Amino acid sequence: MAVATFVEKYRGTDFAHAAVYGSWWFTALWASLTAAAVTYIVRRRMRRKSALALHAALVLILVGALATRLTAERGMVHLRCGASVDTYTVTDDRGNAKELKLPFTLRLDTFAVSYHDGTETEADYVSRFTVTDSRGETQAEVSMNNIYRHGSVRLYQASYDPDGLGTTLALNRDPYGIPLTYAGYALLFLSFAWTLVDPKGTYRRLLRHPMLRRAAAVLLIIIGCQVRVGAANVLPRETADKFGRLYILYNGRVCPVQTFAVDFTKKLYGSARYEDYTAEQVLTGFIFYGDEWCNEPIIRMKNGALRDRWQLPRHCSVNTFFNHDMGGYILGPYVRDYYQGQGGKLNKQAADMDDRLMMVMNLRRGTPLKVFPFTSGGRTTWYAPTDAITDTLVDGPRRKYIENVFSLVYQEVQAGSYGNVDKIFDKMLEYQTKNAGTSLPTPLQIKAERAYNAVPFATVLFMANLAAGLLLLAFTVWRMVKDGKTNRTYKAGNGRRPDNPDSLKVAYAAGTAVLGLSLLCLTACLALRWIVGGRVPMANGYETMLSVAWCVMLLGLAVGRRFRIAVPFGLLMSGFFLLVSHLSQMDPRITHTMPVLSSPLLGVHVSVIMMSFALLSLTFIVGLTALLLRLARGKDAPGEAAQEESLALLSRLMLYPALALLAVGVFIGAVWANVSWGTYWSWDAKETWGLITLMVYSAAVHDRSLPFLRRPVGYHLYMTLAFICILMTYFGVNYFLGGMHSYA
DSSP: HHHHHHHHHHHHHHIIIIITSHHHHHHHHHHHHHHHHHHHHHHHTTOHHHHHHHHHEEEEHHHHHHHHHHHHHEEEEEBBBBBBEEEEEEETTTEEEEEEEEEEEEEEEEEEEEEEEEOEEEEEEEEEEEEEEEEEEEEEETTTOOOETTTEEEEEEEEOOSSEEEEEEEEEETHHHHHHHHHHHHHHHHHHHHHHTTTHHHHHHHHTTTTOOOOOOOOOOOOOOOOOOOOOOOOOHHHHHHTTSSEETTTTTTEEEEHHHHHHHHHHHSSSSSSTTHHHHHHHHHHHHHHHHTTTTOOOOOOSSHHHHHHSSEEGGGGGEGGGGGEEEHHHHHHHHHOOOOOOHHHHHOOOOOOHHHHHHHHHHEEEEEEOOEETTTTTEETTTSSSSOOSOOOHHHHHHHHHHHHHHHHHHTTTTTHHHHHHHHHHHHHHHOOOTOOOOOOOHHHHHHHHHHHHHHHHHHHHHHHHHHHHHHHHHHHHHHHHHHHHHHHTTTTOOOOOOHHHHHHHHHHHHHHHHHHHHHHHHHHHHHHHTTSSSSSHHHHHHHEEEEEEEHHHHHHTTTTHHHHHHHHHHHHHHHHHHHHSSSSSOOOOOGGGGGGGHHHHHHHHHHHHHHHHHHHHHHHHHHHHHHHHTTTTTTTTHHHEEEEEEHHHHHHHHHHHHHHHHHHHHHHHHHHHHHHHHOOHHHHHHHHHHHHHHTTTOOOOTGGGGGGGHHHHHHHHHHHHHHHHHIIIIIIIIOOOTTTT
């Protein structure tokens, strides 16, 4: 399966499905694995009912998958408004299409795309049609996450025609596979819960183990610093703030101009502030003092081929890249080569810099400043001052106001009449409130977004958590080494037994306080994103990193009450995930979700998997700690074996619930996929790597069958290496393999 994901990357989805996932030998492999497992269970005479139920659930799921493969029918139905259709199209693995008869007739009545108020961002696709069969006519509707059932036939919204007068519905008929598979999912959920509470089960025995004690962990992060020079004219902070309180259509949603200003400044400088200037001052600086600000060294340069090519400083100005002595725009040839397929490091960095420079150029032209709404017939359109207004309903005074108000502001700014500028901005806000219809966010959303923009949550928390975790780790290791030496001296008869140091208790109390405060702050951050976006904040890579960090913190506090070592673990791993969210590859912007993600199953699916990843990441830290301590102190050090055993016990205590959560999360995602796409498993790269991760970690609980896992060092080595699967599932899929899950 792992190899197949790379085959799909380089040979395409159709080839991977035909050559691997849909092949007879791949099905035979699963059948052989199932037969071997059943034979092994019978020969071992497994009697524990909870374990038998768990494995029976897996067998039932595979039987359901086989039934789907052998009996399910899938196809496409294309409808045009007013036309009746009684056939559907089936395409085989070789691309051959054939028409098959439907047990009813479909006639499309209407198709409509609904949008989020005031934007061009799709909220849903809705097909309304009439179904005619022997019983008469039935009015039906299909939209995203809302299917239509007619007997064993299910219809899903798949796509639509560019002219909006036609729609394509996906058809699925799977009367045997789905009931069997869903029964397997239900049994799996129940048996996992049974396994965790079974008094005779392995997990309950672990909870009663006498060696529930201490441990330690290590992680090293290097944080860079930034320097700033230069100055330029800006609007007074109060005046710039008034401009920031206006509304703008940005990134597919209506939000405060402040949000656009923060994103603009971050993209140029890497921070929401530039020296003592706010983001709103930077934005208005480029709008109203463009020539001066194009000489300002505000563009942060990363180390690399582009910086080395021209020996550029750490921070450059816009005009640095427009050198008349060197032929004008110095990036031009490299950007052109990049878009023609030359993907060298210099070309790639030049294209990234070109993107930032074009952002400045477009701002100076006024293109992104869509701050003028007009509502007609319940539909709101937002215009920039440079837009060609084609709507004939926009009357002369409004049209003139939109075209000329920024010129008026510019004149007042150049004259230094900031009081008049404030009045114009107040009038612009009145205009927006009067003409925006229902597209404006609520007052609560505005307050939440401004509060969210004011605090760089991820930046502050990742630095605080990593610093506190590293300090607490270093102190813990120092105490362990010191106590080990004192114990050896005591056993030799040259000293007295060390007492439990109060300093360690104080250190852990301080670490717990930092972790608790960090959890509260991150909870506030997620709550603000939830309010602003109007959805559960788990729809993209940035939000899932915040969510898994939140889960790690919560687990660190919960487990830390009994196992103090969980506190530095929680600080370090949450700091790591927050650092990852802070990296440039993650997009922190709040956006509307795609229509397919507008499902209550989104929050359950993502949150359960993130909680599982949080637990598994802690098993990685525990395993890495045990291996590092073994290398540092030697396998024959006094107490080393007992410490490795206690760490293995702590890891297993987290492994069992992590497996249960991961399995539940994966199969809830399968149910969601069945509701949205008509197929509960598509062999997408992230689905496949999620299954691989589940299988790899599941092997770790079979220590009776795998002797090397009974030894603590073997178990810790396995758990450390297994973490590669999580890294591949999340980062490898998102940034290399791609697929329909690569946004999350």
